[in-house]
Amino acid sequence: MVENRPLGNLAAHLILISGVALVLFPVYIAIIASTHGPGEFMRGVLPLTPGDQAVENYRLMWEAGLAKAGSPPAWRMLWNSLVMALAITIGKLFISLLSAFAIVYFRFPFRLFFFWLIFITLMLPVEVRIIPTFQVVADLGMLNSFAGLSIPLIASATATFLFRQFFMTIPEEMLEAARIDGAGPLKFFRDILLPLSVTNIAALFVIMFIYGWNQYLWPLLITTDPDYTTIVMGIQRMTSTSGDETPDWNLVMAAVVMAALPPVLVILFMQRLFVKGLTETEK
Amino acid sequence: MARIKLDGLKKTYPGNVQAVKGIDLDVADGEFVVLVGPSGCGKSTLLRMVAGLETISEGTLHIGERVVNTLEPAERDIAMVFQNYALYPHMTVYNNLAYGLKNRGFKADEIERRVGEAAGMLEIEAFLTRKPRQLSGGQRQRVAMGRALVREPAAFLFDEPLSNLDAKLRVQMRVEIKQLQRRLKTTSLYVTHDQLEAMTLGDRLVVLNDGLIEQVGTPMEIYSRPASTFVATFIGSPAMNLMPRAYLEARDDGHSFSGVLDDLPPGTDIVGMRPDDMLLHAPDEPHLVVEATLELFEAAGAESHLYVRMEGSDQPTVIRTSGQPPVDEGDVLRFHVPRTALHPFNEASGKRMQ
Incomplete structure (x- = not known):
């Protein structure tokens, strides 16, 4: 659009700003709430300015957790979440890169059949297969372990499919040139395909990391040991109090802010590669 | 350097589609032979069979004294220049040239010497640290040639290497390829659909039609005594x-x-x-x-x-x-x-x- 209409510009910006405000307001409230004392929320009026309890709230959550709600310290839960999210992300990338490589570059019997098999699992998210998966994990003795938390979530049709599509855009001559240059399949994978996929890997890393970090139902099902509580589960546990007690919202909000930080950081650090990976294909 | 000998080469694709229907050809050591024909005549398939990128359905292929039918491309001691150059986009020009040598376990100083020599011959020393993306079409073409040169192979295979260049550059590169081949005396097989390119480059031409050889001869033999109406109308412009x-x-x-x-x-x-x-x-x-x-x-x-x-x-x-x-x-x-x-x-x- 090559237009210059001040009024139109103004209207557009107003709409955009109000949209952003609408999205950011709850986040703002969460941050503000985490800086106040325990009683503030019960007065019925939400404070909109920062309070003076920030350091105390965060330190309490970080070091001790909300013992009366049975939640371990936040550092423990954040660590658990991080390990789970990273295991899921790296596992997914590793497996889907290799399977896409196999599907695109190797001729083996039932190749198409396997591709469709992988593709069909797109229709079976964790929630659909949760009971049988739980049974399998329980039988394998993986309850209350990082393996149990991450392995069942690793297989990824989405990433396999995306890498397959990307590999298919790489000209066939690239493979042929590499063959003439004496590169075997794994060498080709390592020296040519991986470097060319960097931006796609970064984009998928961000998406998969957030997916792993936000897992709620699965960790809730298979962990009972507080040592394996993830931050997303922990927040839920903190808000469900017994009897007529009210949750300590200021502390819960401190945990929420801490839980939201890692995904934000991942996006900030990977932003440039992320955008490139979703929009650009370098050939 | 080596001679290339094709005996009854055939290529049958699944579904019984015959792309190459029996080719006998003897390319002498140091000779520049051009395969020319209209699109779909099987010339590229034939070249790719020599390169080892397509399997050989029938017949035998000698490069030098060896039968290479079942050898991998890398084991055939050939180098190929592709139509779209197929440079590795994430590597610098230097690494593009060096990659094949590294895979073959050459020593670092030998790699450096060979890359430097090839770069000098092709006048691409100034671009060695650049990525292919930062080069023009003609420069990329030179890098692609360089990748073949550094290997010092028994034979060069060219698959329509000039068809992505503009007309002026094409003529210039044509002359350079010819001069380079004269100097290095490396056996070369060159595929093109451009009859002018074929006439000017080749010591001998092989005119292909529908998977078979129509005529083999020096450019002037073919021009002055075409063996069939197909050759007569294909070689020479206007026809x-x-x-x-x-x-x-x-x-x-x-x-x-x-x-x-x-x-x-x-x-x-x-x-x-x-x-x-x-x-x-x-x-x-x-x-x-x-x-x-x-x-x-x-x-x-x-x-x-x-x-x-x-x-x-x-x-x-x-x-x-x-x-x-x-x-x-x-x-x-x-x-x-x-x-x-x-x-x-x-x-x-x-x-x-x-």
Whole structure:
């Protein structure tokens, strides 16, 4: 659009700003709430300015957790979440890169059949297969372990499919040139395909990391040991109090802010590669 | 350096599609052979079979003294230049050249020496630290050539390496490839659909049609004695004019053809004539004289093309001459074809008679 209409510009910006405000307001409230004392929320009026309890709230959550709600310290839960999210992300990338490589570059019997098999699992998210998966994990003795938390979530049709599509855009001559240059399949994978996929890997890393970090139902099902509580589960546990007690919202909000930080950081650090990976294909 | 010997090479794709139907060819050590033909004639498939990128369905392939039918491309000691260059986009030019050597376990100083030498030969030293993306088409082409050069292989294989360049650059690179090959004396197989490129580059041409060899010979042999109507119309631009003998005989009034048609070998029913053999002035030797209407005049600088139509024929015919046309468009002119410039063909077989 090559237009210059001040009024139109103004209207557009107003709409955009109000949209952003609408999205950011709850986040703002969460941050503000985490800086106040325990009683503030019960007065019925939400404070909109920062309070003076920030350091105390965060330190309490970080070091001790909300013992009366049975939640371990936040550092423990954040660590658990991080390990789970990273295991899921790296596992997914590793497996889907290799399977896409196999599907695109190797001729083996039932190749198409396997591709469709992988593709069909797109229709079976964790929630659909949760009971049988739980049974399998329980039988394998993986309850209350990082393996149990991450392995069942690793297989990824989405990433396999995306890498397959990307590999298919790489000209066939690239493979042929590499063959003439004496590169075997794994060498080709390592020296040519991986470097060319960097931006796609970064984009998928961000998406998969957030997916792993936000897992709620699965960790809730298979962990009972507080040592394996993830931050997303922990927040839920903190808000469900017994009897007529009210949750300590200021502390819960401190945990929420801490839980939201890692995904934000991942996006900030990977932003440039992320955008490139979703929009650009370098050939 | 090595000779390449093809014995009855065939390529059959699934579904019984035959792309290459039996090729025998012997490329001498240091020879530059061009495979030329229209698209779909199997020339690229044949080259890729020599490279090892396509399997060989039948026949044997020798490179040097070895039978290489089942060897991997890297084991065949060949280097290939691709039409779209196929440079590794994430590597610098230096690494593009060095990659094949590294994979073969060459020492770092040897790699550096060879890359430097090739870069010098191709005048790409200035770009060694750049990525392919930052190069122009011509420069990428040179890098692709360099990647083949550093290997110092037994044979170069070129798969239409110039077709992505603009016309001017194409001529320039053509000359350079020829000079380079003369200097290195490396056996080369070159695939192109451009007959001019084929004529100017090759020590020998192999004209392919529909998976079979139509003719093998030096460029001038093929130009002056095409073995079939296919070769006759494919090599040379504008293409050779083919006329039914019966039509020419019907135009003979008894003396103006001076018995030229009677001298043609038995079995001739198509007569071919090159546009530049159709003279506007009568030569001293026995010749044909034909009247035709000038339909269009095309001046192309040093030469000009006259598009004429002969009476009672709907076949467009081209005459190549120089300078201005003798008559205006729409008027009748006479052209003369010497006996020696007639190419006799048989219509049913498409082959040259004699």
